[in-house]
Each structure stands twice: as structure tokens, then as C-alpha cells.
Amino acid sequence: MEREAATSPTENGPETDPAAVRRHPALFRAIKRRQNPRLRRSDITVTDEAAVKRAVKAASLGNAMEWFDFGIYAYLAGTIGRVFFPSGSDTAQLLSSFATFAVAFLVRPIGGMVFGPMGDKIGRKKVLALTMILMAIGTAAIGFIPSYDSIGFWSPVLLILFRLLQGFSTGGEYGGASTFIAEYAPDKRRGFFGSFLELGTLAGYTGAASLVTALTAGLGSDTMDAWGWRIPFLVAAPLGIVGIYLRLRLDDTPAFLKLEDSNVHISEAATAVETTARGDLAKIFRTNWRSLVLCIALVGAYNITDYMLLSYMPTYLSDELDYSESHGLMILVATMVLLMLIINQVGRLSDHFGRKPVLMTGMIGFFVLSAPAFVLVQEGSLLAVSGGMLMLGLSLVCLLGTMSAALPAMFPTNVRYGSLSVGYNLSASIFGGTTPLVITALISVTGSDMMPAYYSMAAALFGVVAVACMKETAQQPLAGSPPSVGTEEEAAEMVEAQAPTPKF
Secondary structure (H helix, E strand, O other), X not given: OHHHHOEEEEOOEEEEOHHHHHHOHHHHHHHHHHHOOOOOHHHOXXXXXXXXXXXXXXXXXXXXXXXXXXXXXXXXXXXXHHHHOOOOOHHHHHHHHHHHHHHHHHOHHHHHHHHHHHHHHHOHXXXXXXXXXXXXXXXXXXXXXXXXXXXXXXXXXXXHHHHHHHHHHHOOHHHHHHHHHHXXXXXXXXXXXXXXXXXXXXXXXXXXXXXXXXXXXXXXXXXXXXXXXXXXXXXXXXXXXXXXXXXXXXXXXXXXXXXHHHOXXXXXXXHHHHHHHHHHHHHHHHHOHHHHHHHHHHHHHHHHHXXXXXXXXXHXXXXXXXXXXXXXXXXXXXXXXXXXXXXXXHHHHHHHHOHHHHHHHHHHHHHHHHHHHXXXXXXXXXXXXXXXXXXXXXXXXXXXXXXXXXXXXXOOHHHHHHHHHHHHHHHHHHHHOOHHHHHHHHHHHHOOOOHHHHHHHHHHHHHHHHXXXXXXXXXXXXXXXXXXXXXXXXXHHHHHHOOOOOOO
């Protein structure tokens, strides 16, 4: 009875009775040694820096192309409203356009539930190539849809259908790409290498905004409404082919290959994908629900602030402050270029000081600076608008440069892709994709141009609580994976540090 009472099961393992430990110290030392054996040199992964850089490049460039595809729609929201939803007021058109933007997020959790467990079974790179294929098809197809004037009701129906395909593919993108980089990177530099993923996101958004701005300035609003809006969507096809090529050239991650060698052969895993998907999802919700809830809270705060600035702000400037569409996009492009220049340094800071301090800085920044930033934006001059956007951008870059290293570390290797895809996309569906729609509706109902600031402040407040509850994971091995270091010398030092101190 005493032995049975000594431990009780918890989510993270057995909980030891302190009284039992005091009575049987030698026994519990032996149990601890068995549960946590000393590392051998063969247990430690020494990363190949050239391979890490290739993996980071492929994941980041692929991510850039994926978000280029997704960003095009956000920056053409006004044009899309006029082409596909011609009846009604300007506000009704914009709401319809943003509702179609949001509908892609409804299927993102489904995409995460399909692609996530699949990535944990058959490997990260194959699933990432598949998501890119689907995104390129969905985006290019939008460019071929006839306008409402040509086929009437079927025009917005086809738009929604291909937006759903975009959303479904995106459900497997972020979780897989962040997992891919996190599992390739050495533990002490995971924040730095992970920041390149969001550098890719910013590059994709910047490319989309730059192309839309150039086309709008060169063709004019009437020509854009007639046929110019199709060009950015059609550019997606060749870009997608480049991304697919880059991703298929890589080996899978060292962490996945080690897990595969120790557990299940790839041929067995491939045949088990369909039959075990429901069981894999049940395992994620049953054994990792606390981390899942925390992930949803973090991603919710992050996505609201992200989509508010990077997707909604040009529309806010043009619709609420009467800026031209190209003028608002140019200011956003300048802001994003500045963030691209510093985001990798933010990743380095998260490796040095920890994920939590950097994330907390970003959340507090949004809570404190959102209202002053929008007051500046509403002042209307180029300098004031740029200053307000910069205040929001510097807060956002603290989140962008850190999240892609912090989120994968919340889940063990065997369910990392699936857990992160489910948690990230549930949150993005509920909070991220609805942000432009919710803000537009709030402004319409209240008449207050400050609603974006208040919405961001509320999100940041939840984010502060979520960051306070998370564990610090900087410079630590990923859960369920052996330590990963950059050089043989580091591996040798790690083994030597575990050697028992000689007793005389």
C-alpha cells in the first residue's frame, strides 16, 4: 500500500510523495537515474550548419510565397468587393469582401487536423510541399474567376470555394514550417533561425503589397477593377512551383528521423495515416490540452495584432481617413521593410534573454501604445501616420521574432506538428481571420475610429496573461527530442559536464 501511495499519475508523469522520498532516498535516486539516464555522445544531435541554412531558406521562402498568396486578397479587399459584390454601399461591399477573407479561416482548423497528424506520421517536408501545391492552385484559380457582371451569383460562390482551398492548405503551413525550422536548429540558436520564418511572412506580405501598389499606381482604379486585379493572383502559380522545388530537395528534420528510427518505419506510418488520424487527434486533446489552451491564447493575441496591422491597416487608412489605396500600402510597405531589417536581431535577443521577456515586451507594447499610435494615425500627416505605424510595428516585431521558436517548444516531438497546427489554426480561425471583419463592423456600429486600438489593447491584455503562464524554453532541448548543438566541441562539453565529481 505504501509503494502504491508513493506516486500518483499526473499529466506530466508521476507525482512523488515527499515523505516517501525521505524514507527511501536511495530507492528514489535509482528511479531518477533510470528515468533520466546520463546523455551519451550518440544521444546528442550535432547540426550541420549548411543543412540548417538550407532548411531555413526552404521553409522561409516557401512561407513567404504562401503568405504572398494570402496577402494579395487582403490588399485587394476594396477591389474584390467591387468586382464580386457590386450591389450595396461601400461599407457593405467591404464587409462582404472581409467576410470572404474570414471564410478561409473557418477551414484552417480542419486543414490543421488533417495535415498536422499527417506531418507527425509521414514527415514534415512531404506535407509542407503538399500545402504549397494546394495554395498555389487556389490562388491562381481566383485569378481566372469571371466577375459578377459576367456570371452573377456563381462568381462569389467560386471565390468562396477557392478561398476555402487556400484556407485548408494554410492549415498545415505555419505549424509545419515552424516545426521544421525548430527541429533543425541547435538549441542555443533556435530563436535566431526561427525568426527567418516570420522574415518570410513579412517578405510575402511586402511583395504582395508592393505588387498591388505598383499595379494600382500604373493601371489606375478603373483598369484594376476591370482586369488588373487578376495579375497578382496569376503570379502565384510560378512562385508556388519554386517553393515546391525548394522544399522537396531537403531531407526531413533530424528530430523526426530519430523518432522514426526509434518507433515506426516510414512505410508503416504511411499506411496508418488514414486509420489513426482520429486517434492522433484524440491523443493531442487528451494529453496536451493545457499546452493547447495556452497556445490558443498566445496565438489569439498575436494574430489579432498581426492581422490588424499587416492586413487591415491599408483599408483603415483608405476607408476611414480617405487616403488613396496606393498611399496607405506604401506606408505599410515601408513599415514592413523596417521590421524585416530588425526581426533577426529580435530572434537573437530571445535566445539570449529568453522567449518570455521578449514576448512580454511586445504584448505590453501593444497594450500601452495602441491608443497613442492610432491618435497619431488619425492626425493624418505622413509623419504622424508613419510614426503611429512604427509604434505598432516595433511591438509586433517582438512577437514575430519570437513566436516561431516559442510555440513548437510547447509540444513533444511525436505530436508537435499536429498539436501546433490544431492549436494555431483554431486560434487563427476564431481571432485572426475575423479581425478585419470585426473591426470594420465595430467602427460601423459605434462610429469610433479608435476601435482598432481598443481591440488590440484587449488582445494584448490576454496575451500578457498567456505569456506569464508559459514556461521558458530558450536554449533548452525540444520536448521529446535529444539536445541539439552546433559543434562537436559543444557535444563533448555537454557529456563531460554530466560526469560525476570524483570523491576522495
